[in-house]
Amino acid sequence: SHTCAIVNGGVQCWGQNDYGQLGNGTYLSSLVPVQAIPAGSNVTAISAGFIHSCAVVSGGVLCWGDNTYGQLADSYSGPTLRHD
Numbered sequence: 274s275h276t277c278a279i280v281n282g283g284v285q286c287w288g289q290n291d292y293g294q295l296g297n298g299t300y301l302s303s304l305v306p307v308q309a310i311p312a313g314s315n316v317t318a319i320s321a322g323f324i325h326s327c328a329v330v331s332g333g334v335l336c337w338g339d340n341t342y343g344q345l346a347d348s349y350s351g352p353t354l355r356h357d
Contacts, residue, residue, distance in 0.1 A: 277321045277328075283312035284319055284328050292324040294338035310335065 275288030275295060285306035286295040293300055296309030310316055310328060318329040325338030325345060336345040 274324065275321055275326070277309065277319050277326050278306070279316050279319055279328075280306075281312035282316055283308065283314050284310040284316050284326075286321070286326065289324075292339035294321070294324050294326055296326060296337040309337070 275286055275290065277284055277286040277296075284296065286297070286309045287303050287306045288295070290297075290300055290302045295303060295307055297303075297307040309326070310330060315331045316328050320327050322338070322344060325336060325340070327334055327336040327345075334346075338344070
């Protein structure tokens, strides 16, 4: 229900955002790309799951969106706008 792309070393996402899966700090859906991670952040990979997303940033991992089943690799269960 959403898509993300690496753009100039950052991430832009668009589509449905009911669980914060666009990573822009809101729950508002967008038909046009919104900034999830700023350009120049050294993003080398991105993966958009069903209602969550993860990116490899400078060798680390940054995830955001739904965490009902532990997709974000922390102990919180529910939507999360951003998880480092």
